[in-house]
Amino acid sequence: MAKPSVTSTSHPSGALSLDELIDSLVVAHRSSADPLPFSGPSTCLASTRALVEEELGALVSRMHGEEDLAQLDRLREWLDQELVRLQACFAERREPRPSWAAGHPPTALRDNQRLVMLDALDLAPEDSLARRSLDPGFDVASLLVGLAIRGETRLANRALDGYLRLSGDYALIRLLSVFQVARSLSDARRALQRRPEAVEGEPLAHVADTMATSRRYLALAEKISAFRFPPLIIGVGVSGSGKSRFTANMVECLGAVRLCSDAERRRLYGIDPQGVGEEPPVDIYSDDATARTYQRLAGLAGTLLDAGFPTCVDATCLTRAQRKLLCQQAEARGLPVLIVSFEADDDTLKSRIVRRAQRQGTLPLASLEVLQRQQSVFEPFDGEERQQLVHLDTTATNATETLASLIQQRIYAG
Template sequence: MGQRQEDEVLELEALIADLVAFHADAEPSPGAPGAAAVRALADGEIAALRERLPGDEDRERLAYLEAWLEQDMARLGPLLEARAALPSWALSHPGSRLAHQGRVLMANAIGRDPEAPGADLPADPASDLAALMVGLEIRGESALTRQALDLYLRLSGDYELARLLSLYGTCHALSGARRSLRRRPGNGQDPEHPALLAECMGECRRYLALAERIAEFRFPPLVIAVGVSGSGKSRFTSGLVARLGAIRVCSDAERRRLHGLDPVAIHPQGGGDGAAVDIFSDEATDRTYRRLASCAGALLDAGIPACVDGTFLCRWQRDLLRQQAEARGLPCLLVSFEADDATLRRRIEKRARRQGSDVARSLRVLSRQQVAFESFADEERLHLVHLDTTADNAVETLVGLIEEHVKLT
C-alpha cells in the first residue's frame, strides 16, 4: 500500500473505515506470527520503563503489569499464532491526524508509536485498533473509544480480534508511559524545573493507571435484545454503546455478512439484494444465530459487555445466546422490546417508505413474526425484563434496567 499525503486529516468514522479496508487488503507476512511483535513490544517497553522509573511504588506497578503480560501472552499464544500478522496502518500513514468536531485529537491518527519496540514488525490488526483506543481513552474520549471499537467490529466482522485488545492495549499504554518520561529532567539538567518533573510523572502515572484498568479482570454482561420488526430494539440498543460501553452484534448485519453481502447497507425488510440464495431460509437463520453466539462469546471472553440485537423468535435461539453467558459464569439479561400493534405498523411503514421497499411486504413480515414468536419459558423469565418503547423515558429506563439487573456500572 502506498504512503498517503502528509497532511491527511480523518474523522473517526472515516478512519475506522480506512483501517478496516487496509487490514482486509494487506498481504499477510508469511512466517511472521503476531506473537513476535507483541513480545518485542512488551519486553522493550518493560525494560525501558524499568530503567527510567524513579520510585519503588511505580516499579511495583510495572512488575505487576509485566507478570500480567507474561500470563496473557502465554494464554493467547495459540490465537496469535493462528491469526495473520500484517504491517501496521501507521507505517503507510505517517502524517495522518485524527480530528473530531473541527479539532485535532491526535497528531498520529491511531496513536501508534513508530519508535516503539517492534513497531516495524508485522502484528495482529488488534494492535492498530488497541493503539487508537488507548490514544482516545488517555484523552478522556471514552465515548469515542467505544464508538471506534463498535464500528470496527461491525464493519470487519472480526469479533475474535476483541480477545487480543487487552494485551495490545496494555502494551500501548506502557508505550505512552515511556514517552512521558522522555521529557523528565535528567540528573545533569537544571533542577529548577519541578513543574516539568511533576507534569511528566503525572502523565506517566496516568498511562500506568490506564494499563492497569485495561488489564483488570472483568465480568461483562450479555444483553439479549428480543423483539419483532418495529419494536425499536435496534434504535434503543444503539445508545448502549456510548452510555454503557456495550458492543452490539446485529443479526441483520451478520446474516448478510454470512452471504457475502454488505453488512451495513440499508436493505428492504426481508430482502436479499436479489441474491440467488435465500438469506432468510431456516438454514440461513440457523447459521446466523450460531454466528451471533460465536461473536458474543468472543466479546465476553475479551471482558467486553455484549448486546445482541435480533428478533429471537424461537426459544432455542435465545437459549443458545444465554448459554454463552451462563457457561462463563457471567450475568445475562433478556430485554423484550415491546410496542402496541398500531405503533409497530406505523414504524414499519415509515421505514419501508424511507428505504424504498414494499410496505405491504414489510407488514406481512411483521405478521409472520408475531405468529411465530415463541413465548418466554419460566427459566427465561428469571432473566427477563419488558421495555415499552413507546414511553417517553424508554432510553433511560433501558439503561437503568441493565445497571440494576447486571450491575454493569
C-alpha cells in the same frame, strides 16, 4: 486531572470522523490480509513480545519509585501470563505489518467539528512505532488507548463496536487487552522520553507533569488488565420495535460490543454487511440460514465474553430455542444474563417501518409482511426466561433512561 494535550509534531492536512476512520482501517486491514494464516511459530506473538520487553525495560530504567516499579512488575506478570495463555490465538493471526498511520498523510480525528486527536491513532506517520510491524489489530488498540486517555469513553466504545461489526475480526477481541496494555506502556515510556534525563535546574513542575502523564498511562494499563465479569444482554423484538437503536445506545453507555444478526447473517454468505441494496445470491432468510446465524451469534458471544467484554445481541430472538442458545453462552461461564424485550404498539411498529422504507427509497409492503410473520411466530417467554427479563416500552419519552436504570439494577447493582 487535566487530559493529555492534542498537540503533536505533525501538521494534519486533513481530518476524519470516527466512522470514516473505522471504515478506512477496515479497508486497509482487509486489503493487506494474506490468503492464509502463517503456519509455524507465531510472528505476531514474537513481535508483540519484543515490543513488551522493550517498553518494560525502558520504563524500569527511567522509573525508580517503589510504587512505580511494583506496578510495572504487576503488568509484566500479567503480560507474561497472557502471552503464554493466548499462544494459540496469536498463532491464528496473520503476518505483522506497519501501522495504518505509516501509510497515510497526517490525519486528525474529529467528532463533528470538535478536534479529538491531531493524529488519528495518536501516531504520526514518521513515528517509529507507526513503522514497526505489528498485528493490524494494534491499530485498533492504539485508537482505543488514545481515546480512553482523553476521557473519550463513548467514542472508544463506538469505535470498537464499529470495527468489529464491519471487519468481522472478532478473534482480535481475545488479544485486544494485550495490545492495549502494550500501547499504554509505549505511551508511558514516550512521555518520559520527551524529557531528557533530569538535569540540575529543571523546573520541578515540568518533571512532575511528565511523571504524572506517564503514570496515567500505566494506570490505564492496569485498568485494562483487570479481571472482569461481563454480562450478556439479549435484545428481543420484532421489526420497528426500536431494538437496534437502543442496543446502539448500550454500546456507547456500557462499553458493550454489539452482535447484529443482520450483519452476521450476510457475512455468513460472503456478503458485505454494509452492502445495502445488494441482492443476495441465495435465500439468506431460510430456516437453515437462520439456524446458522444464531449458531454464529452464540459462538461470537462466547468469544467476547471470554475476553471480558459486555456483549449485546441485536436480533429478533423470536423463539425460546434461539434465546436459550444465547443464554447458555453466559450461563456456562457463570456470567449474568439480561433479556430485554423491546416493545411498541402495532400502530407505532407499522409507522416506524413505513418511515424507514421511505428513507431507504423502498416500498414498505414487504417489510410490513415480515412484521406480520414475526408476530405470528413469536414464542412468549417461559418461567425461566422471566427471571432474567425486563420489558421496555420504546414509545416512552424516557425509554433510554429507563433502560439504563434497569440494566444498572439487574446487572450492576451489587
